[in-house]
Amino acid sequence: MRWWAAVAWIEQLLKEGAKLVDEIEVFYAEGKSVSADLKRRNVNLAVSSADCGLAIRTVRKGRIGSSNTNNPERWMECLKAAIASGNLATPQAWDGLPCPAKGPVTDTLCFDPALATEPQIASRLLSEMLEGSKEHPAEVTSGSASLSSASVTLANSSGLYLTGRHTGVSVSMEAIAGQSTGSEFTQSCFMDIDPHSVGERAVFFASRSVGGQDVLTGLYDVILSPIAYAELLSAVYLPALSGRNVHAGRSRLATRLNEQVMDTRLSLYDDPSRHRGLGSALWDGEGVPTRRIDFIRDGVLTEFAYDLRTAYRYGKTSTGSAIRAGASGGTAIGNHNLTVDGLRSDIARKRAIYVHSVIGAHTANPMSGDFSVEMSNAFWMEDGSFQEPIRSAMLAGNVFDMHNKVDGLSSEVRQIGSLVLPSIRLSGMQVIGK
Amino acid sequence: MNLPSGVRYYDLRHVTGHVTLIDIDNGVVESAGTSFFNKALIRVLGSHGWGVLEIDNFNPGSKRKMGGLIQSATRLAAITRQDVTIADAPHQALAVPQMQEDPREVDLEEKTRLLASVEKAAALPGIVNRRANYIERFENIAFTDSSGTEFSYEICRSGFNILAVASRNGNVQMGYERVHSIRGFDLRHREEYGKKSAERALSLLDARHVRGGRMRAVLDPELAGVFAHEAVGHASEGDLIQEGNSILAGKIGDRIGNEWLTIVDDPTLPEFGFEPFDAEGVEVRRTEIIKNGIINSYLHNRETLAAIGNGVPGHARAMPGEPPLVRMSNTFIENGDASLPELMEACRTGILLKGSRGGQVDPGRGIFQFNAEYGYMIENGESAGLVRDVSLSGEILSTLHDITLCGNDRAMHPGYCGKGGQSVPVSDGAPHILLENAVVGGSGMD
Numbered sequence: 001m002r003w004w005a006a007v008a009w010i011e012q013l014l015k016e017g018a019k020l021v022d023e024i025e026v027f028y029a030e031g032k033s034v035s036a037d038l039k040r041r042n043v044n045l046a047v048s049s050a051d052c053g054l055a056i057r058t059v060r061k062g063r064i065g066s067s068n069t070n071n072p073e074r075w076m077e078c079l080k081a082a083i084a085s086g087n088l089a090t091p092q093a094w095d096g097l098p099c100p101a102k103g104p105v106t107d108t109l110c111f112d113p114a115l116a117t118e119p120q121i122a123s124r125l126l127s128e129m130l131e132g133s134k135e136h137p138a139e140v141t142s143g144s145a146s147l148s149s150a151s152v153t154l155a156n157s158s159g160l161y162l163t164g165r166h167t168g169v170s171v172s173m174e175a176i177a178g179q180s181t182g183s184e185f186t187q188s189c190f191m192d193i194d195p196h197s198v199g200e201r202a203v204f205f206a207s208r209s210v211g212g213q214d215v216l217t218g219l220y221d222v223i224l225s226p227i228a229y230a231e232l233l234s235a236v237y238l239p240a241l242s243g244r245n246v247h248a249g250r251s252r253l254a255t256r257l258n259e260q261v262m263d264t265r266l267s268l269y270d271d272p273s274r275h276r277g278l279g280s281a282l283w284d285g286e287g288v289p290t291r292r293i294d295f296i297r298d299g300v301l302t303e304f305a306y307d308l309r310t311a312y313r314y315g316k317t318s319t320g321s322a323i324r325a326g327a328s329g330g331t332a333i334g335n336h337n338l339t340v341d342g343l344r345s346d347i348a349r350k351r352a353i354y355v356h357s358v359i360g361a362h363t364a365n366p367m368s369g370d371f372s373v374e375m376s377n378a379f380w381m382e383d384g385s386f387q388e389p390i391r392s393a394m395l396a397g398n399v400f401d402m403h404n405k406v407d408g409l410s411s412e413v414r415q416i417g418s419l420v421l422p423s424i425r426l427s428g429m430q431v432i433g434k
Numbered sequence: 435m436n437l438p439s440g441v442r443y444y445d446l447r448h449v450t451g452h453v454t455l456i457d458i459d460n461g462v463v464e465s466a467g468t469s470f471f472n473k474a475l476i477r478v479l480g481s482h483g484w485g486v487l488e489i490d491n492f493n494p495g496s497k498r499k500m501g502g503l504i505q506s507a508t509r510l511a512a513i514t515r516q517d518v519t520i521a522d523a524p525h526q527a528l529a530v531p532q533m534q535e536d537p538r539e540v541d542l543e544e545k546t547r548l549l550a551s552v553e554k555a556a557a558l559p560g561i562v563n564r565r566a567n568y569i570e571r572f573e574n575i576a577f578t579d580s581s582g583t584e585f586s587y588e589i590c591r592s593g594f595n596i597l598a599v600a601s602r603n604g605n606v607q608m609g610y611e612r613v614h615s616i617r618g619f620d621l622r623h624r625e626e627y628g629k630k631s632a633e634r635a636l637s638l639l640d641a642r643h644v645r646g647g648r649m650r651a652v653l654d655p656e657l658a659g660v661f662a663h664e665a666v667g668h669a670s671e672g673d674l675i676q677e678g679n680s681i682l683a684g685k686i687g688d689r690i691g692n693e694w695l696t697i698v699d700d701p702t703l704p705e706f707g708f709e710p711f712d713a714e715g716v717e718v719r720r721t722e723i724i725k726n727g728i729i730n731s732y733l734h735n736r737e738t739l740a741a742i743g744n745g746v747p748g749h750a751r752a753m754p755g756e757p758p759l760v761r762m763s764n765t766f767i768e769n770g771d772a773s774l775p776e777l778m779e780a781c782r783t784g785i786l787l788k789g790s791r792g793g794q795v796d797p798g799r800g801i802f803q804f805n806a807e808y809g810y811m812i813e814n815g816e817s818a819g820l821v822r823d824v825s826l827s828g829e830i831l832s833t834l835h836d837i838t839l840c841g842n843d844r845a846m847h848p849g850y851c852g853k854g855g856q857s858v859p860v861s862d863g864a865p866h867i868l869l870e871n872a873v874v875g876g877s878g879m880d
Binding site for chain 2: 034036039040042043044045046047048049050051052053064065066067068069070071072073074077078081082084085086088089090092119120122123139141142174176179180181217244248249250251252255330359360362363365366367368370371372373374376392394395396430432434
């Protein structure tokens, strides 16, 4: 495999770098993927992609430089660009890149050897999804299936040399019935997804939303599905837990450490070792071993997330929260499998408005947490089942404050990207009718 | 030209370039450096649909190598079942507008110093964080296709953002300014934007929440531009029409707004969404989506034009190394003839809304949401009291009838638009407009 052929130039790059700077870190990723897209019920497009990315970071007297390219043959130029960028950076406290630790040097937590990036498999996933879409009366408008596989290498001048292998599969479908739309998706690192149910759910939401009624403006009990909850949490809550934002004054939680910030029956933690979690990892993007991070324990804020740079600067310890975005990305503070846990109850028994997803979550105010969004696939829910659909209404509130109005969490959870979330029932939420 | 067996058409779009980023956070230069990239996309139209190769680090190489890649893409196309045809379209390339000052002639140190002075200008009392970013992205695009089209161009998009955060007793507010263009280096003497972002953040500490409900609203050019983009632009994209996922499907010739209302997408304008030709090498043209209140034209690529007609091709756009989709470029509401004081007078009692963090639309359902950063309540034609975080939602088919006055002060604002996992540079614009029956979402209880 080319993966192993990469080793020679990475070692040369480390050696060259060591002559020029105090420390150097090299991240190299190589991957391939196939995908196929539906237009209505037929495959319109099949894509095969081969990508690679090299990211170099250098440290000299506390000045951190970085550069990246998807052209590894130009590693020398990339190294020079990294050093040049370091020359302009403000020096900071720096206590070294991580050294090799005991334990495995290859991470395969998110790797399925049985997952093959073959167009015929993408085609089969689409067929299964289309089968599922026959269960309810709605038209499929589009759909997609993709399979990917990647190898990564992380090495530094302290002797760290780690590799990892990742695989992924995802499918999605959109459907329409009259003027009601519905969509569904799923994603896994393993060949364990159920495309049939994705197709079924997409047409279910489209067809079940037909004939929606208006709702009067007022305060209502609202159940956010894991999707709607994820949209709001990612826009607002996650950035507020980043140590960098906290120390920079960009987090509303900055001054609340050891205080109660949400309902005491709720906890929020990052669990990098979750079985088959989409973000599971033995170490983070800088090679720091990952660990569970209890951000909020029984409603009390106990910890923030740190990478090396932020930890060294503010006298903290890295929480193993450095995440690499894409093949040629640098690192940023993020999370692995962020989990909301706590009081479980039968949240769908008493009448409430169920919101499957929202339109415009990214327009929430990331500092204050205020949002007002349009609801998608909203229904009255009672006795555990969907009742009358709601045609159109807005939902307004504050992502931080709504965690003090929690009436319970569903027992089933769903993984959406790097989040593991239940449905959440909130009381007295502002709904604006049309 | 002789095409290999089973191939009806192919094209190659090869993009190389570099990106310079500077990030200054509370006076600390976090990073200031350059990265470079090389991506290509080969598309083959097989006997049914498309086979596509996305290639990182592409080396054009020999004819034989290209032949091999076309064969691989053709094998992929074999799993497609939809019978795709592509319409004939004129191929022509516009000249890229010249930059006033080429950013390559300014060294990184000077750029960093200039950005730092914008960032410093936001350091007013009460401001707890300032963050300034500079971005400069050079792209060299080379396009060839099986009919002999061969175009290339270089374009640079550059600019900066400044964010100021104000905090008081747990109330955290932000002010945000951005300046981006294709017209070259524009970072000198821009301290006013730093100050403006800080003043906004501070004033929002005292702003109220708006009480949700229906009201009359005056939208500023930036917000009205986002409105045009979400309410009309997306739903007119040919691929969504083709999929049956737009409420505007089958509605060409229908009246949707007042007779003086015209909404346009124009990639030829020298604004942030400018393209000299589209991602299929097709000539770009001004497209009047709504003309005098009537639904006039969809936005198309070659495939969607062939499939559904009623519109103009030249709207295929793609990120480097990604398949082209039908996209907007520079989208705007044409000027009317009202002045701003006339609009305010006509509004009497309502809300004046400014700035935007964007919006989103469900084109099949015909419902959109967009957000204003702040606004002023209007009483008797005068502003009265600042409000913050105002979102609006609307229904595509009815909302344009509610534009009852259009100003004469159109301005364009740069931004990025996401679709299908791809983000492309666009601009949106409008004059000030008066919108009746706006549904405002707010949690204010007073």
